[in-house]
Amino acid sequence: MIKNRISVIGTGYVGLVSGVCLGDFGNYIINADIDQEKIHELNNGIIPIYEPGLKEIYDRVVSQGRIVFTTDIEQAVENSKIIFIAVGTPPREDGSADLKHVLEVARSIARYMNESKVIVTKSTVPVGTGQLLTEIIEQELKRLDKEHSFEVVSNPEFLREGKAVYDFTHPDRIVIGTRSEEVKKLMQEVYRPLYLNNTPFLFTSTETAELIKYASNAFLATKISFINEISRLCEKLNANVKDVARGMGMDGRISPKFLHAGAGFGGSCFPKDTRALVSLAEANGLDMSIVQAAINTNEKQKLHMVDKVVEKMGDLTGKTIGVLGLSFKPETDDMREAPALTVLPELIKRGATIKAFDPEGIKEATWRLEEYKDHITYCGDEYEVMDGSHALVILTEWNQFRKLDLERMKNLLVAPYFFDFRNIYNREEAQEAGLIYTGVGMAEESLEEVNYLWQIYKDAAVTLDSGE
Ligand SMILES: NC(=O)c1ccc[n+]([C@@H]2O[C@H](COP(=O)([O-])OP(=O)(O)OC[C@H]3O[C@@H](n4cnc5c(N)ncnc54)[C@H](O)[C@@H]3O)[C@@H](O)[C@H]2O)c1
Numbered sequence: 001m002i003k004n005r006i007s008v009i010g011t012g013y014v015g016l017v018s019g020v021c022l023g024d025f026g027n028y029i030i031n032a033d034i035d036q037e038k039i040h041e042l043n044n045g046i047i048p049i050y051e052p053g054l055k056e057i058y059d060r061v062v063s064q065g066r067i068v069f070t071t072d073i074e075q076a077v078e079n080s081k082i083i084f085i086a087v088g089t090p091p092r093e094d095g096s097a098d099l100k101h102v103l104e105v106a107r108s109i110a111r112y113m114n115e116s117k118v119i120v121t122k123s124t125v126p127v128g129t130g131q132l133l134t135e136i137i138e139q140e141l142k143r144l145d146k147e148h149s150f151e152v153v154s155n156p157e158f159l160r161e162g163k164a165v166y167d168f169t170h171p172d173r174i175v176i177g178t179r180s181e182e183v184k185k186l187m188q189e190v191y192r193p194l195y196l197n198n199t200p201f202l203f204t205s206t207e208t209a210e211l212i213k214y215a216s217n218a219f220l221a222t223k224i225s226f227i228n229e230i231s232r233l234c235e236k237l238n239a240n241v242k243d244v245a246r247g248m249g250m251d252g253r254i255s256p257k258f259l260h261a262g263a264g265f266g267g268s269c270f271p272k273d274t275r276a277l278v279s280l281a282e283a284n285g286l287d288m289s290i291v292q293a294a295i296n297t298n299e300k301q302k303l304h305m306v307d308k309v310v311e312k313m314g315d316l317t318g319k320t321i322g323v324l325g326l327s328f329k330p331e332t333d334d335m336r337e338a339p340a341l342t343v344l345p346e347l348i349k350r351g352a353t354i355k356a357f358d359p360e361g362i363k364e365a366t367w368r369l370e371e372y373k374d375h376i377t378y379c380g381d382e383y384e385v386m387d388g389s390h391a392l393v394i395l396t397e398w399n400q401f402r403k404l405d406l407e408r409m410k411n412l413l414v415a416p417y418f419f420d421f422r423n424i425y426n427r428e429e430a431q432e433a434g435l436i437y438t439g440v441g442m443a444e445e446s447l448e449e450v451n452y453l454w455q456i457y458k459d460a461a462v463t464l465d466s467g468e
Contacts, residue, residue, distance in 0.1 A: 006030070006190065007080035009073065009105050011038050013049055013164060013268070013334065014122055014157050015086030020054060021168040022084075023061035025193050031069050032076040042069040050333040050360040053165040073105075077112035082190065084155075086122040095275030096283070097126050106133045110140030116149040118183055122157045124213050124273055126280050130154050130177065130206030153178040153187065154206040156213035161267065162331030173200045177209025214277045218291045221270040223258040225294035228301045231261035231441025241441025242423055261441040263339040263395055263421040264301035266328035271298070271337040302342040305393075305421050308438055310350060313391060313417055317351030322389035322413075324382055325396025325422075327361035335364040340395050348375045357385045359398055383412060391417035397424050406433035 008019040011033040019031035033039055038048045045062075047055050061067045070076060077083060087101035102123055109119060119137070121129060130152045137150060154177030159167035174194060176187050184203055188195045195201065204212070231241040241261045249256025265271065274295050281288040310316060328338035335341065338361075344354055354376045358365065362378045369376060379385045382401065386392055386409050394401055402424050410416055410433050418425075418435040423442075430437035438444065 005080050006082045006084065007032060007076040008084040008086055008122075009033070009076065010086035010088070010101075010123070011035070011042060011048075011069065012086065012088060013051065013161055014159065015084070016042075016047070016049065017051065017054060017159060017164040017168050018084060018086055018122060018157065019067060020058050020061055021165065022190065023064075023066040024057050024169075025191065027066070027190060029061075029067040030076040030080060031067055032071065032073050033069075034071060034073070036071055039069050039071050050331075051164050052162065052331055057165060073108045074112045077109050077117075078114050080117075081115075082118045082120060082186065083109055084120045084122050086157075089123050089125055089272075089276075091272040091275055094279060096279040097124070097272070097276040099125065099129065099132075102129065102133070103136060106136050107140055110137045110146075111144065113137075113141065113146060113148045113150065118151050118153060118186060120153045120155045120187075121210075122155055124156060124217075124269070124276075125154075125210055126276060127207050127210045127214070129210060151178060151180050151183050152206065153180075153183055154209035155187065156209060158213070158216065161334050162329055169194075171199055173202050175202045175204065175209045175212050177204050177206035179205065214273055214280070217269055217273040218277050218288075218294070220258050221265055221274050221298070222290060222294040224260075224262075224265045224270075225297035225301070227259045227261050228264065228440075229297050232301075232304065234261075234441040235444070238443040239441075240443070244441075261423060262301075262397075263305045263343065263440070264298045266337040266339050266341075268334060268336040271295075299342075302339045303346065305339070305343050305395075305419075305440075306346040306350070308421075309347065309391065309393065309417075309419055312419075312436070312438055312444075313415075315351065316347060319352050319390040319415075320388060321347050321352045321354055322385040322392045323354055323356040324358075324385060324392065324394045324401050325361075325398055326356060326358035326365040327396055330396055330398040331360075333360040333364055335361055335368050338396075340365065341368060343393075343395060344369060344376065345372055348372050353377075355379055355385045355387075355389055357382055358396065359400060361396075383408060386412035389413055390415040391419060393419040394422050394424065397422035406430060406435060410434045 006022060006027050007030045008015050009032050011031050019029045023029045041048050047058060085102055085105050087105055089097045089099060089102060092098045102125060133152045156175055174191055178184060227245055230244060234241040234244060245259040248254050249259050274291050278288045278292050326340040327333055327335055356376055357379045382404060392409060392413060416435045418430050419438045421440055423439045427437045
């Protein structure tokens with residue numbers, strides 16, 4: 001029998017990072033999932049996701065015998081005092097959060113409960129889910145004629161993919177939604193190294209804790225949409241959004257974080273959590289117009305990237321567009337709601353074919369963009385993407401895309417269009433290399449300038465061809 005005292009149900013981005021890091025904090029963990037393949041990999045030294053730094057901690061915690069991976073939910077529940085729920089809460093058609101996995105886990109917990117338990121929701125769940133889980137577990141226990149005491153606690157997770165290990169081990173705060181003094185102490189023990197390190201612990205009601213998570217994500221998403229909207233105005237008014245953001249961010253009340261104009265936000269959290277918050281408010285007769293506007297702006301922003309390409313290049317029929325970056329942000333293989341899933345199909349609909357590269361996202365992209373497979377070639381590196389393409393588009397700012405050899409890029413492209421949709425280059429350096437540069441939220445070259453650069457490029461190509 002496994003003697004661990006904490007179970008983490010779900011071994012996705014949140015569940016696996018939580019399990020491994022809680023193990024590293026000195027706890028004994030049972031990490032359980034219904035996905036047999038994931039558990040098989042985890043039992044054979046393979047991390048199923050790309051998350052920097054996770055493998056090192058996993059190796060350490062596994063070698064210390066502090067974690068086991070299993071598909072046996074019954075064993076996990078029976079052998080733990082504290083059960084973290086970290087399963088997915090994907091969006092339904094209407095934007096609301098689908099709780100089916102969370103409810104399934106809650107029923108399993110009731111089914112296998114053999115003593116008093118503390119049930120902690122780490123999944124992002126609508127306000128009131130803590131209460132709902134309490135009712136469901138009570139009903140199940142009654143139906144099964146069992147009597148056990150339990151507490152449902154909300155402990156939302158704020159980690160960022162790509163920096164998940166750092167965020168889990170260096171959080172700005174730990175939010176715990178519970179009214180029980182005993183549970184507060186128990187949760188402080190679970191997070192003992194953080195508690196000793198003076199990480200702020202915020203104790204609230206479960207409802208408040210649940211709402212803190214949605215409100216935080218909606219606020220950050222709104223900040224991104226805000227600067228993206230300002231970037232559109234910059235393009236019209238000949239201003240530079242990078243400098244606008246810098247100037248705004250110097251104000252301590254604003255802060256420079258989440259003020260980077262780009263191709264729009266994606267990922268498994270912001271899009272779904274903003275929609276879920278709007279839906280939650282609607283269900284309560286309220287109109288979340290600010291958050292709805294952030295969602296609308298984000299959708300427009302992704303399409304605006306395609307318009308920028310067409311505006312510069314004209315008809316895309318027969319043209320090859322090279323794309324760097326497919327994952328929704330750097331340092332992750334996660335492509336859930338990535339801008340690439342809107343931008344690539346839209347470019348293809350307008351007649352383009354795509355050559356693409358991402359350091360970790362190609363496996364995900366291949367099945368998510370399966371429908372467009374005849375129009376996309378996945379390449380082995382950045383320069384293979386450029387070779388023979390009519391333009392290069394940067395969609396995700398992986399570090400390795402920040403120091404491209406621009407001269408080489410110009411020589412590999414068959415037309416010198418460079419769309420830097422994460423604003424990681426300066427127009428001057430791109431122009432010096434003979435590229436026609438387009439960023440986000442900054443003045444464009446005049447048509448005369450583009451024609452002039454284009455002519456230089458063509459002359460250079462002729463010189464090259466004639467071997468002079
Ligand atoms: N990904 C993030 O950056 C992030 C950050 C903070 C919070 N969250 C929230 O955390 C939750 C999990 O997100 P994720 O990105 O880790 O999801 P994920 O899809 O990567 O992982 C979910 C896991 O749960 C497993 N699962 C589903 N039903 C199960 C069941 N009945 N029993 C056992 N396992 C089951 C799945 O097999 C999968 O491995 C979501 O609510 C999400 O909103 C995510």
